[in-house]
Amino acid sequence: MTRDPVFLSTRRRLLQTAATLALALAAAWAAPASAGTGSHGKPAWAATWAASSNGVYPTGTAVFQPSLAAAFPSAATGASDQSFRMVVRPTLWGDTFRVRFTNAFGTQPVTIDDAHLGLQAASAALVPGSNRPITFDGGRGAITLAPGQYRFSDPVRLDTAVDAERFFLEGRKLAVSFHVAGESGPMTWHSKAVQTSYVTPPGAGSQGHREDEAPFRYTTTSWYFIDAVEVVAPADTAVVVAFGDSITDGTASTLNGDDRWPDVLARRLHAAYGSRVALVNAGIGGNRVTGPADPNGSVAGGPGALVRMERDVFSLSGVSAIVWLEGINDLSGLVPPQDVIAGYREGVRMARERGIKVIAATVTSGKNLANPTPANDQRTADTQVLNAFIRTAGIYDSVADFDAVTVDPATGALRPEMLPNSVTQGIDYLHPNRVGYQAMGSAVDVSVLAPSGRGP
Numbered sequence: 001m002t003r004d005p006v007f008l009s010t011r012r013r014l015l016q017t018a019a020t021l022a023l024a025l026a027a028a029w030a031a032p033a034s035a036g037t038g039s040h041g042k043p044a045w046a047a048t049w050a051a052s053s054n055g056v057y058p059t060g061t062a063v064f065q066p067s068l069a070a071a072f073p074s075a076a077t078g079a080s081d082q083s084f085r086m087v088v089r090p091t092l093w094g095d096t097f098r099v100r101f102t103n104a105f106g107t108q109p110v111t112i113d114d115a116h117l118g119l120q121a122a123s124a125a126l127v128p129g130s131n132r133p134i135t136f137d138g139g140r141g142a143i144t145l146a147p148g149q150y151r152f153s154d155p156v157r158l159d160t161a162v163d164a165e166r167f168f169l170e171g172r173k174l175a176v177s178f179h180v181a182g183e184s185g186p187m188t189w190h191s192k193a194v195q196t197s198y199v200t201p202p203g204a205g206s207q208g209h210r211e212d213e214a215p216f217r218y219t220t221t222s223w224y225f226i227d228a229v230e231v232v233a234p235a236d237t238a239v240v241v242a243f244g245d246s247i248t249d250g251t252a253s254t255l256n257g258d259d260r261w262p263d264v265l266a267r268r269l270h271a272a273y274g275s276r277v278a279l280v281n282a283g284i285g286g287n288r289v290t291g292p293a294d295p296n297g298s299v300a301g302g303p304g305a306l307v308r309m310e311r312d313v314f315s316l317s318g319v320s321a322i323v324w325l326e327g328i329n330d331l332s333g334l335v336p337p338q339d340v341i342a343g344y345r346e347g348v349r350m351a352r353e354r355g356i357k358v359i360a361a362t363v364t365s366g367k368n369l370a371n372p373t374p375a376n377d378q379r380t381a382d383t384q385v386l387n388a389f390i391r392t393a394g395i396y397d398s399v400a401d402f403d404a405v406t407v408d409p410a411t412g413a414l415r416p417e418m419l420p421n422s423v424t425q426g427i428d429y430l431h432p433n434r435v436g437y438q439a440m441g442s443a444v445d446v447s448v449l450a451p452s453g454r455g456p
Contacts, residue, residue, distance in 0.1 A: 044235040045098070045317035048090040049174075050228045050280035051190035052312040053104045054287075054302035057224070060191025061246065061285035061300055064221045064255045071199050071218040078184035079224070083114070083207035085124050085198040085216050086176045086223050089258060091266045092231055092278035093169045099134060099153045099176055100228035103145035104311070108185040112225065113142035114206035115178035117156050124198035124213035126175055131211050132156050134178070142181070150227060150311070171258075176226055177208035190223040192285045194250040194260070197223060221255065228280075230317050238277040238451040239318040240269065243305070244325040247364065248283030252431035259434045261402075264441025265323070269449060276451040282312040288330045289343035301329060306346055314354055321449050322351055325361035325402060327386050328379075328430070332366070337385040348395050359448060360396040362387040362403040364440075367413040368429040380412060398448040405439040406432055 054060045058068075058075055072078065090097075097117060103110045118131035135154045136143040145151065158174075198216035200207050207215040242248050242262035250260035266279040286301025293307040302308065305326055313319055324347065330340045344360070351358050367380045387403050390396070408415045418436035419427050432440065 042235050043232045044237075045230045046092060046233040046237045046278055047239050047241075047280045047316040047318060048092040048097075048229055048231045048278050049088045050241070050282055050312070050316060051088075051193065051223045051226070052282045052284050052302065052308065053102055053188050053190055053227050054284045055189070055191075055298060055300070056105045056186035057189045057191075057222070059298055059300055060189070060222075060302075061251070062191040062222050063194060063251060066219055066221075068218070068220060070201065071220065072187075073202065075186065078187040079180040080183045080202040081179075081181065082202050082204050083177065083179045083200045083215065084224055085208075086226055087120055087173050087195055087197045088176060088223070088226075088229060089171075089173045089195070090229060090231065090278075091270075091280065092233060092237065092275060094231040094233055095159060096155050096157050096232040097174075098155050098230050099226055100150055100230075101143065101145060101153065101178075101225055102150035102188050102227045103147060103225070104150055104227070105188045106145070106147045106184070106186055109144050109146050110184045110225070111142060111144045111181040112178050113181055114208040115153065115176070116208045117158055118175050118177065118211065119158070120173040120175045124175075124216035126211040128211055130158065131177070131209065132158050133209070134176075152228075152230070155232070174229065176229070177210075178225070179206040179208050180225070184225075187224050189225075190227065190284075192246065192249045192251065193221050193223045194253055194255055194257075195223075196221060196256055199224075228316060231278075233278075233318070234276070236276075236452050237318055238273070238320045238449060239316065240265075240277065240279045240321045240323060240449050241282050241313050241316065241319055242279060242325075243282045243309075243313060243322050244361075245283060245287040245301070245329050246285035247328075247431060248281065248325055249285045250281075250283070251285060252433050253437055254434060257434070259437055261437040261440035262323075264438050265444050265446075268441065268444075268446055272446050273451055277449065278318070280316065284308075286329055287326065288333065288335070289326050289340050289347070290330050290335050304343075306343055306350070309347060309350055313356075314350075319356055321357035321359060321397070323359045323361060323400065323444060325363070327363045328366050328383065331379045331382045331386070337382045337389075340386060341389050344389070344393075345395065357397040357448065359398045359400055359444060360390045361400040361440075361444075362390050364402050364406050364432065364436075365413050366430045367411070369411060369413050370427070370429065398445050400440075400444040402440045402443055405443045406436050
């Protein structure tokens with residue numbers, strides 16, 4: 001069908017005008033690096049996504065994980081001349097980002113090249129035109145990370161205002177793509193992403209620059225070789241870290257649903273304070289307050305909270321507060337409650353030294369109604385000792401009473417509606433489902449987490 005040339009010309013002018021207006025509006029909203037910041041202060045880096053490395057693949061507790069036998073035939077060999085597309089959801093948007101790559105638990109140097117940052121369209125496909133190269137050390141195209149090392153990339157400008165129709169950012173996800181040159185050896189990972197990402201077959205070579213999904217044949221529900229994304233934002237932006245174990249990490253939440261309790265809290269913070277606040281998740285399944293310092297990444301729960309606090313909290317930019325839920329794994333491992341309480345005190349001291357607020361969350365019930373045992377009864381009693389301390393110690397900036405909003409007073413276990421979960425092992429009487437996570441995320445007093453100079 002032939003279109004009238006006058007109509008086509010008019011349509012093009014209207015679209016160009018709309019695009020120009022959309023560009024200006026979006027840039028004003030999402031470009032703190034180049035726009036004036038007014039009373040909010042000069043631009044600075046702020047953490048917008050994080051995932052605490054818990055060890056080396058396959059040590060850890062992944063959920064919804066497909067078979068990775070074809071993607072990674074040998075855990076000792078790790079990645080072999082193949083590319084990754086890691087999908088992450090920022091909680092604060094802007095136009096200038098940087099990515100932290102990690103070899104925290106590796107046993108040999110890892111070389112990463114052909115790294116890119118783009119906007120996910122669907123599956124492993126990116127929004128056309130959104131993929132931007134990531135460089136290192138002032139413009140180099142590759143980086144080699146020594147064992148134990150983690151480093152940020154150069155700033156990468158993702159012009160999210162290119163096309164307002166395609167770049168509607170709230171709730172959208174970024175894709176960090178990169179190529180591992182040669183063999184990586186044991187791969188540093190975050191096992192429990194509860195988010196689908198993608199990887200090419202071994203030997204597929206550099207594919208990070210590709211925007212189509214074809215090279216990325218395999219799916220994974222874990223993150224590899226990255227542990228933080230930061231964005232340029234006003235200097236007084238508040239960054240909140242949700243710090244804890246599997247209940248913070250998202251066990252029994254919905255795959256790709258972003259309905260962990262930290263996700264619920266993040267949405268409440270944005271409703272209250274808009275783009276003045278970010279929240280990142282530093283949960284590790286199986287983590288303990290008193291857990292070991294494990295340089296080899298061989299313990300499923302990762303290094304203990306006090307050991308990893310420097311890497312997973314203090315080294316991130318702009319952190320102003322921690323919401324800390326942890327202790328049930330210590331008690332399950334027969335750690336006395338007083339030892340856990342001593343760990344709480346030390347963690348608060350470490351945060352206070354850096355001017356960071358600490359919001360304590362009471363520990364939710366692990367009472368197993370289907371299999372009552374003396375050990376389970378002891379854990380239940382010890383949990384109440386921890387919670388009594390949290391509620392009355394007076395050392396915290398606020399207390400989020402997760403236990404109160406999830407416990408069934410008639411049984412002392414999780415409320416019945418919070419028990420059916422979405423993972424294959426069925427009800428475990430420990431991890432709340434989506435209903436429970438909503439209640440928990442709604443139990444935090446967001447006024448305590450307000451950006452400086454702002455009330456609720």
